[in-house]
Amino acid sequence: MEAFVNGLNGILWSAPVIYILLAVGLFFSILTRFLQVRHIKEMVRLMFKGKSSKAGISSFQALSIALSGRVGTGNIAGVATAIYYGGPGAVFWMWAIAFIGASSAFVESTLAQIYKVKQDGQYRGGPAYFIEKGIGWKWFGTLFAIAALIAMAVLMPGVQSNSIAVGMNNAFSIPQWGTGLIIVAILGFIILGGVKRIANVAQIIVPFMAIGYMLVALVIIAMNITLLPEVFTLIFKSAFAMDSAFGGIIGMAIMWGVKRGIFSNEAGQGTGAHAAAAAEVSHPVKQGLVQSFSVYIDTLFVCSATAFMILFTGMYNTQAEDGTYIVNNIPGVEQGPGFTQAAVDSALPGFGAGFVAIALFFFAFTTIMAYYYIAETNIAYLIRKKNTKTAMFILKIVILIMTFYGTIRTADLAWALGDAGLGIMVWLNVIAILLLTKPAMLALKDYESQKKLGLDPVFDPKKLGIKNADFWENDFKQDSDDRL
Numbered sequence: 001m002e003a004f005v006n007g008l009n010g011i012l013w014s015a016p017v018i019y020i021l022l023a024v025g026l027f028f029s030i031l032t033r034f035l036q037v038r039h040i041k042e043m044v045r046l047m048f049k050g051k052s053s054k055a056g057i058s059s060f061q062a063l064s065i066a067l068s069g070r071v072g073t074g075n076i077a078g079v080a081t082a083i084y085y086g087g088p089g090a091v092f093w094m095w096a097i098a099f100i101g102a103s104s105a106f107v108e109s110t111l112a113q114i115y116k117v118k119q120d121g122q123y124r125g126g127p128a129y130f131i132e133k134g135i136g137w138k139w140f141g142t143l144f145a146i147a148a149l150i151a152m153a154v155l156m157p158g159v160q161s162n163s164i165a166v167g168m169n170n171a172f173s174i175p176q177w178g179t180g181l182i183i184v185a186i187l188g189f190i191i192l193g194g195v196k197r198i199a200n201v202a203q204i205i206v207p208f209m210a211i212g213y214m215l216v217a218l219v220i221i222a223m224n225i226t227l228l229p230e231v232f233t234l235i236f237k238s239a240f241a242m243d244s245a246f247g248g249i250i251g252m253a254i255m256w257g258v259k260r261g262i263f264s265n266e267a268g269q270g271t272g273a274h275a276a277a278a279a280e281v282s283h284p285v286k287q288g289l290v291q292s293f294s295v296y297i298d299t300l301f302v303c304s305a306t307a308f309m310i311l312f313t314g315m316y317n318t319q320a321e322d323g324t325y326i327v328n329n330i331p332g333v334e335q336g337p338g339f340t341q342a343a344v345d346s347a348l349p350g351f352g353a354g355f356v357a358i359a360l361f362f363f364a365f366t367t368i369m370a371y372y373y374i375a376e377t378n379i380a381y382l383i384r385k386k387n388t389k390t391a392m393f394i395l396k397i398v399i400l401i402m403t404f405y406g407t408i409r410t411a412d413l414a415w416a417l418g419d420a421g422l423g424i425m426v427w428l429n430v431i432a433i434l435l436l437t438k439p440a441m442l443a444l445k446d447y448e449s450q451k452k453l454g455l456d457p458v459f460d461p462k463k464l465g466i467k468n469a470d471f472w473e474n475d476f477k478q479d480s481d482d483r484l
């Protein structure tokens with residue numbers, strides 16, 4: 001099983017694939033004239049604008065759900081793994097994929113809004129919907145929905161729950177199965193409340209956990225502030241093979257930086273687009289910009305916090321491709337949360353294991369919530385106009401079982417399965433957003449034109465020649481009285 005999964009990952013995440021993903025992000029960055037820089041002020045402003053309705057959630061709630069998915073175990077274990085295999089230079093490539101990936105996140109989230117539908121009294125959307133309505137390939141939309149359902153409900157939850165269980169076992173000696181039962185009980189209560197309960201929980205937990213985590217990182221940086229020039233020099237030199245120790249693994253630095261960056265920030269993966277579609281906005285670009293900024297929050301803030309804690313304290317190992325160690329500062333410590341725990345403990349003795357375990361719990365738990373929402377959306381796509389209650393109940397049981405199973409399986413297999421699920425989704429989504437570049441660019445140009453006139457942009461697909469945007473043509477005006 002593990003050999004097969006690793007072989008599949010060898011294809012999905014081969015070197016040419018990594019470079020193509022970088023190229024796609026750069027393509028959208030150039031096409032949008034680097035909106036991720038031009039519209040930063042607008043992104044921040046829009047995050048706190050808008051309210052929820054009976055059918056939709058607010059921009060901030062949609063951002064929180066998307067961040068629930070983005071900010072997970074990848075921000076702690078994933079960053080450490082990237083440094084283990086790719087050295088400090090991998091951190092630079094995580095930043096690079098976040099910067100250019102913000103444009104991919106914008107495109108997919110804008111498309112999700114353009115082609116969203118009102119289904120069973122709430123807004124639904126995402127790659128499966130915009131593939132069918134935008135490209136006209138229902139078979140391809142169905143393929144994505146099935147892949148997303150398998151990835152989100154079966155393959156990916158174990159990555160998150162495994163990290164929680166291992167962290168709790170290391171810090172508090174709680175049996176992994178015991179942690180699994182606790183996770184399942186809390187998760188079951190939340191997902192039974194549907195998207196509204198998920199959104200309400202996410203908008204409280206996500207800001208709290210991200211800010212708390214970054215504050216601890218700032219304390220550790222402040223304690224080692226004299227090392228600031230040295231750490232940044234090491235990151236940049238290692239990223240471009242200018243460091244004598246890490247020069248031989250530049251390929252690994254790029255591959256692991258990009259792979260773990262995409263796993264963490266999910267730009268181009270299509271996951272954030274599901275939450276984006278649920279937002280109540282007057283123009284698709286509004287939520288596209290908000291979701292674009294979520295990539296920055298995930299990678300430039302939270303992932304950087306982990307990287308700086310590890311590098312400022314020197315609590316990491318880096319392995320060469322031949323299995324020897326380039327750096328072996330903490331012998332015997334397995335790559336992953338252990339690096340972060342050692343880093344925090346070296347600065348704040350006795351605090352590291354407990355802090356990282358609790359951070360992992362919040363980060364990874366909210367990610368599993370987001371996985372459920374994404375899986376639910378794709379179930380809704382696959383069996384629309386039918387009785388979905390039974391299917392949704394089965395989905396809840398499956399994700400709870402896989403979450404528990406993840407707590408007791410090996411970390412290597414959990415990550416391998418997660419990488420495979422992510423890789424399949426990334427490729428299907430990237431093909432779709434490349435084919436649907438035109439409507440996303442038309443929407444952006446329309447938004448910017450209305451802003452120049454001093455208007456609060458309102459979307460009219462007919463005026464732009466965008467077809468099959470049925471919600472905006474039929475339901476948007478009718479729902480105006482429903483908005484709170």
